[in-house]
Amino acid sequence: MLPCIRPDLAEFAAYSAHPAASLDPEPAIIDSLDTNECAYDLPEALKDKLAFAYQQAIASNRYPDGSHGALKAAIAIYVNESAALRDITAAHISVGNGSDELIRSLLIATCVGRSGAILVADPTFSMYGILATTLGIPVVHVPRDDNTFAVDVDAAQAAIQASEQPVRVVFMVHPNSPTANALTDTELAWLKQLPTDVLVVIDEAYFEFSQQTTVSEMLTRPNWVVTRTFSKAFRLAAHRVGYSIASPEVTQVLEKVRLPYNLPSLSYRAAQIALAHRQDLLAIITEVLGERDRLHTAMAQLPHFRLWPSDANFVYGRPAGDPAVLFQALRRLGTNVRHTGGGLRITIGTPAENQRTLDHLQQALQQTLTAAGPLGS
């Protein structure tokens, strides 16, 4: 490693959502059910609108609108609608190049340049830990209950007290990824009593599926931030648009630390179009949830596979045997899922994909159980 590079980054692995090795033979159909996107592309009419906007209204030699004014105003209207509120304005919104950028901005705003750690409850979204590590910020890990995946709030409280560096941010996904459970009243009560020297970040990436939001908490709690994304229900993963909802005070700080022109003009326009057509786009949620429940009911019948309830557009389960073996068996059959947290996280896809998920899971469980003995362990 070059001496000018931080030695701790030498052994650090870059984020990779998809397994790198290719298969021989490659399955004829590969279902990408590992990153929780919506299974449907933007409708053609909206793609045409976006293409038209690119041709007519976007000057590619000019920088984008770096203030995000019109987009923030449209997001504020949607957030009010989604939380049955009227209080959210553009001053509460910051827009990022994916919500990943906002997570990094929050880390910069709280911990960089002074002592400070973050707290996460495992298993959870890996980007908090990855982004913190790249910035040299220590990560305090606390466990979840093995049966319910509820955060052990006593352990979390004790970890905050015992942390060598002050814990300045607690990150919670609502509902959690990969385990698909929404925050409970106990977890929310614990988060609400945290003092203002701890920033509470609620990642509502799956809000449109759960319809559970904590935005109203932010109005009375200056240390409360909600993040959301256009990458999941709004079908814009390719465009990298996320946003935060926080007090004007916190929002102003996020605006200070973000990169200028962080949102490309085409992505900006895509988010505006998606919001303008949100009723049409979000109508798909009913189908996704119906498919999820159908798949969940069928998967729950499978032997040697434990499945948890889901408040999101994915399900989480653990086999009696080695999840890595099951994961590979599914891959060979053409169903790509996420192997994480000691189990498998499976995105709800189209009805045809979900049927293949079910068939492949059944086959893969059979194969791995026969290979490894009746309990597969």
Ligand SMILES: *Cc1c(COP(=O)(O)O)cnc(C)c1O
């Ligand atoms: C998918 C996801 C996001 C979205 O990240 P983007 O950078 O906006 O694409 C954020 N948080 C969680 C927990 C997610 O699963």
